[in-house]
Amino acid sequence: MPAFWLDAFQPGRAGWYVNAAAGLVNQSAPAVVEEIMPEAEGIRARMEIQLWQGYAPTPLHRLDGIAGELGIGGLWLKDEGPRFGLGSFKALGGAYAVYQFLASLIEARGGYAGVTSAELRAGKFHEIVSQVTVATATDGNHGKSVAWGAQQFGCACKIYLHGDVSPGREAAIAAYGPEIIRVAGDYDHSVRQADTDATENGWQVISDTSYPGYREIPRDVMQGYTVMTSEVVRQLAGHVPTHVFLPGGVGGLAAAAAAAFWRAWSGQRPRFIIVEPETADCLYQSALAGQPAPSSGDLETVMAGLSAGEVSLLAWDILSETADIFMVLADALIAPTMRRLADDGVIAGESGAAALAGLAAAASDSTARAAMGLDQNSRVLALSTEGATDPEIYQRMVGRSAEVVLTNRRP
């Protein structure tokens, strides 16, 4: 392994826990997958989103150089940077949940079933939609998706940001026209404020995380994410990976991906490894406790999109039975991973690089390699969930702007 990885990935910068409760790799998907993410709803979400203007599958990069350096047989990286021009896979979830909410409301109020997003964009139900306000708290990417959905479909939108959301991320959300409300404290404070204000004012919360009594909307959000997983299955054209590394915030993305990949590759499913910041480790702590448990750290991390204090309950129900390994990482591993990807012309933001950083940490530690079954024959898929969503932070961490990285991309 080149000194490059070994320098950054010194022992003690990552930890992992093997989840004995995960179903066996040769079994079919556990019942909880269909209970929480019914396939019929997933098909509906994918058919809808693929009709949206600007839809195009995002790239799946084959990274042979990095695979060789890490001593594995093959590496594929799904690159969500170009997704709908919003910079992350989150474009798929929040906006779809806004659409679904409006369609159900129009059905309930006006008796029109099967409202299409094209009808909403054309203002066909303006009288109902213009009375609606959607609201959410966000670390950045989910809020951008909700604001984009509200703008497309014609309702009002309030976005709650906590103190650590960078000005660059605020500006990117503001471009979609919502009212932005800054809240003192951390992410959990902003969630509570959004919820209180929504209840008082009759707004609809569109959250990507589920808590007691709030399940339907986060389910739609997760179904939206399966656009990405179904693209991966098509792009791999019959090749089934042995391992999939997934970043974890509240767990919605990882749960949706583990559920969808298990279904797609039933009987030969890969091992699922969830990667979180060590300061925002709610999924890891929940795995240790065997039930939902809060993060042990202060939620301060460069991986802004993964800064979550509590798991999404729906996501936890899926991950507790599908995730094989829960990993935690030090922030110090992120910049080297972003730079190594930039050398190959791939732009990954701070949260986007987490899954590959998790793989590199595991691959450079012989005990972790053995625990995870990583070797020269492993074919690994990692999700890079965002591009340079804050261009200034990207340039600071990589030492080059995203534009320069793209210009130097090898053909």
Ligand SMILES: Cc1ncc(COP(=O)(O)O)c(C=O)c1O
């Ligand atoms: C870029 C990025 N990656 C991963 C995640 C994690 O998704 P989840 O919170 O559903 O686990 C987020 C969440 O905001 C994100 O913005």
